[in-house]
Amino acid sequence: MLTTGPRGTKDILPDSCGYWQYVEQTIREVCRSFAYQEIRTPVFEHTELFLRGIGETTDIVEKEMYTFADRGKRSITLRPENTAAVVRAYLEHKLYAGPQPTKLFYIGPMFRYDRPQAGRYRQFHQFGIEVLGAKGPAVDAEIISLAVRFFNKLGLNDLKLFINSVGCPECRPVYRAKLQEFFRDKVPNLCADCQSRFDRNPMRILDCKNETCTTHSQGAPHMVDCLCEECTSHFNGLKELLTAAGINFVTNPRLVRGLDYYTKTAFEIQYAPLGAQSAVCGGGRYDGLVAECGGQPTPGIGFAIGIERVLLALEKQALLPVITSAVDVFVAPLGIKTQAAAFKLLTELRQAGITADMDFMDRSLKAQMKYANKYPAKFVALIGEDELEQDKVMLKNMETGSQELINRAELVHMITEGMEK
Numbered sequence: 001m002l003t004t005g006p007r008g009t010k011d012i013l014p015d016s017c018g019y020w021q022y023v024e025q026t027i028r029e030v031c032r033s034f035a036y037q038e039i040r041t042p043v044f045e046h047t048e049l050f051l052r053g054i055g056e057t058t059d060i061v062e063k064e065m066y067t068f069a070d071r072g073k074r075s076i077t078l079r080p081e082n083t084a085a086v087v088r089a090y091l092e093h094k095l096y097a098g099p100q101p102t103k104l105f106y107i108g109p110m111f112r113y114d115r116p117q118a119g120r121y122r123q124f125h126q127f128g129i130e131v132l133g134a135k136g137p138a139v140d141a142e143i144i145s146l147a148v149r150f151f152n153k154l155g156l157n158d159l160k161l162f163i164n165s166v167g168c169p170e171c172r173p174v175y176r177a178k179l180q181e182f183f184r185d186k187v188p189n190l191c192a193d194c195q196s197r198f199d200r201n202p203m204r205i206l207d208c209k210n211e212t213c214t215t216h217s218q219g220a221p222h223m224v225d226c227l228c229e230e231c232t233s234h235f236n237g238l239k240e241l242l243t244a245a246g247i248n249f250v251t252n253p254r255l256v257r258g259l260d261y262y263t264k265t266a267f268e269i270q271y272a273p274l275g276a277q278s279a280v281c282g283g284g285r286y287d288g289l290v291a292e293c294g295g296q297p298t299p300g301i302g303f304a305i306g307i308e309r310v311l312l313a314l315e316k317q318a319l320l321p322v323i324t325s326a327v328d329v330f331v332a333p334l335g336i337k338t339q340a341a342a343f344k345l346l347t348e349l350r351q352a353g354i355t356a357d358m359d360f361m362d363r364s365l366k367a368q369m370k371y372a373n374k375y376p377a378k379f380v381a382l383i384g385e386d387e388l389e390q391d392k393v394m395l396k397n398m399e400t401g402s403q404e405l406i407n408r409a410e411l412v413h414m415i416t417e418g419m420e421k
């Protein structure tokens with residue numbers, strides 16, 4: 001127990017943190033170029049926020065939340081996703097009073113009691129976007145193109161974008177009734193989850209992964225055929241914008257979110273080479289959510305991308321960058337008497353912005369050189385007792401193998417010059 005982390009969690013070890021930083025840096029660059037600002041919200045919230053903001057009939061709320069009572073007996077939940085929390089922060093800090101729309105992004109851990117497997121964890125990380133305050137399809141197209149830009153920038157081009165419209169509270173009841181009519185005599189054949197979805201949330205039957213349910217939903221009516229005028233024009237507008245931007249898409253009528261505050265656009269990006277967990281990005285419009293959370297009716301749209309899956313895709317395609325642990329200078333003290341001088345030198349090098357390390361293991365000269373090679377270090381600065389006495393340092397260029405005795409006071413200057421060459 002003590003030497004194993006909880007199921008579904010992963011340590012990100014030093015040899016892969018560089019990959020995470022690379023992905024996070026790409027996120028920041030892309031978001032900056034699209035004029036999005038970062039927001040950081042807590043990893044836990046009042047449970048009520050998620051009951052409202054995700055919906056009590058969803059799998060997340062019914063089966064997957066990490067909920068507990070804190071010592072003050074409040075019900076707290078580790079965030080399973082971040083849209084509800086961003087909306088809460090938007091209302092709490094009156095971000096609607098600033099320039100509109102509010103364009104935000106976040107990066108952080110999410111928690112779901114999911115069945116762990118490759119690409120599916122109980123603590124995982126999402127990069128997400130939320131835009132609040134803009135209702136036209138241009139914002140939908142913008143966030144989709146941001147996601148595509150992000151993947152392309154990492155070198156992932158083999159993407160499939162699926163889009164759909166889930167309508168609005170005006171046209172959805174008509175569709176819902178049609179769908180119930182279609183499924184009525186099939187209910188006994190559906191899985192237990194879908195049997196209960198039939199009354200509460202029949203659209204969710206369409207995205208059930210159970211094979212029998214998939215078979216029985218063949219031929220079901222499509223939401224896009226039942227859209228009201230406004231939703232039709234929004235959906236057509238989005239398709240036109242995506243086409244204009246050269247972004248390929250496929251309309252997928254099975255892409256649904258059955259709750260009232262999810263409206264109009266729903267989309268998913270898949271990266272097929274990932275196999276079973278190929279969904280790398282999911283998003284959609286939620287024009288009813290802000291009001292559901294107690295604010296003025298405000299349109300909103302967002303997406304979330306699973307960072308672990310992005311990293312799996314990069315690994316699969318050999319697109320991970322080469323991460324170096326190289327240092328500019330390795331300071332090698334020889335003998336305990338030289339340690340203080342070596343440490344002073346190390347401090348000066350670092351203060352001058354030079355990447356430096358030194359031996360902390362009392363190694364022999366040979367072992368220190370071997371260790372310096374492993375980094376690799378560009379230079380080794382040796383201080384033996386002779387050098388100490390003469391205020392000198394033996395500087396070895398590890399690339400050329402040449403070495404020279406120099407005044408200790410000149411070292412920083414020499415290294416800076418050497419690196420510039």
Ligand code: AMP
Nearest residue numbers: 114119120121124279280281282304306
């Ligand atoms: P969702 O919030 O369920 O729409 O998920 C958005 C994205 O987060 C998915 O497309 C996945 O890439 C990722 N994701 C969701 N759940 C998990 C999980 N349990 N483990 C890893 N990634 C996940």
